[in-house]
Amino acid sequence: MEPVLLETDGITVRYDGMARPALQEVRVAVRAGISLGVVGESGSGKSTLIRTLLGLERPVSGRVLFRGTDVAALRGDALRTFRRKVQMVFQDPYNSLNPRMTVGQTLGEVLTVHRLAARGSVLRVVGELLGQVGLDPSLAARYPHELSGGQRQRIGIARAISLEPEVLLADEPVSALDVSVQAQVLGLLDRLGRERGITLVLIAHDLAVVAAVCREMVVMEQGRVVEAGLARSVIEQPSHPYTRQLIAAVPQIEPLMPPAPL
């Protein structure tokens, strides 16, 4: 069995003034090399789950464990390592890129701050990073507004992988993109996972997106995990009514003919 990188042992997260906890006794485990999809709609708690996994929210009960250690107890170097090893890709990278910095400056700053490239080699490493996410190294001289949505999302991914993370949390990384670009970015995330040993946690409301990339998945509704298992099994044989409702709602092109009986 693959080692568990990041897990929650039944966490409950509450926001002030909210009647219902945002997360209720949520248990998820991210195992090395096994991509995990988190599916849910508005109010399901999936964004709170990510914030908690990143250590940005404190559960009122339960713990977030990174390689077996309580994230809340991390200090100093251990905390820095955790922050580096668990990276995030956002839905709209435009809001997370500095509009006054070129792509090269943004990526270079990350490398310098974390001492991942010597001063003389920053440019070369930036070029390599851009190549790894399928972009031309010449884009380093561009500003975010000069890029397409798909290119910006690739920059967001390049920045995240520049820190050589073990876990990549991607929050709706393709929902703002055109369908042809979605497929490219999903393919890239999948490839990075396999080639660089990065375990992907993909948060999405579109079950088909999760089905395309993730081995395992959890379905969340109103702060609870209502179903968990192998992505394929959950889709083929959903056991919870909410999962069935979600599956029925995904727009799909119906097959022309019903499958022939065996």
Add this chain to the structure above:
Amino acid sequence: MPDPLLQLAEVQVTFASDLGEVSAVDRVSFSVERGEVVALVGESGSGKSATALAIGGLLPGHARVGGSIRLDGAELVGRSATAWRGIRGRRIAYVFQEPATALNPVFTAGYQVAEALKVAGRRDSLEERIAALLESVGLRDAGRIASSYPHQLSGGQQQRVVMAMALAGEPELLIADEPTTALDVTVQAQILELLAELQRSRGLAVLLITHNLAIAARLARRMVVLYAGQVVEEGPAAEMVHAPRHPYTHALLRAVPKLRGAGSAADLVGIPGQIPSPMALPSGCRFHPRCARCVATCRGEVPELANTGSGWRSRCPFAREVGT
């Protein structure tokens, strides 16, 4: 034969910019019959929203519209602002992507539906009309919804209120521009069902603008696919999603993630590259740099949008071989 409800012929939209005239929509022609749902499909930069806005005369001042857009035979291009009254809101209504931005946050839903009714010239028995409209879009607790402010409503309820406002003038044509893109997937399914229901019960014609081919096929009888400002394919929706006659439609279909029978992300085929900028259009076929079937003639010759039989048109000389 009577005129179609909406007929676009050689419609062109150009924008004035620092770099000169930029063409966003290039000689687009299609029509929508009464009570028919037609999907206008394309990605960002395809010209689908510019086309949609041109129909209602909603483009900004630096845009120029050429060609002909006829509603029930009457020309819409070149109308003055006053001549638009009586058309927009009454005969043609819009629903946009973000219901939260279409609604005014400081007025109740009921007040805003009432405004829409007044604009449409229906000033008598407002209370009853508001309730009836809200109920017709599936909002059962009409009284409570009417007295709610937008922020007190869910995204799905907001979009239903927007649809109630659109229906206030009893339009013949509803232009729905990505009406469900901002909504959760289960709410999206409900709104699509509502659109289908309105089309059936009211005989409403719908021009559905979407980048999602599965949604287009679910609702529309016919589908018009735009690429870089041009129609590349038009035909029967249900057949087109299984046997497209243009490589771009084919590539778009392959890029849609499938719920079942999907192997892995490796099976997801993106389209390499991106839609060309209107300032740097490729020679010949506009899709050729991204096309898997591209041959020498595609680079040099501009393909015509040709009839390929039974109301089907394709801008590819290899229309019959696509998808084989």
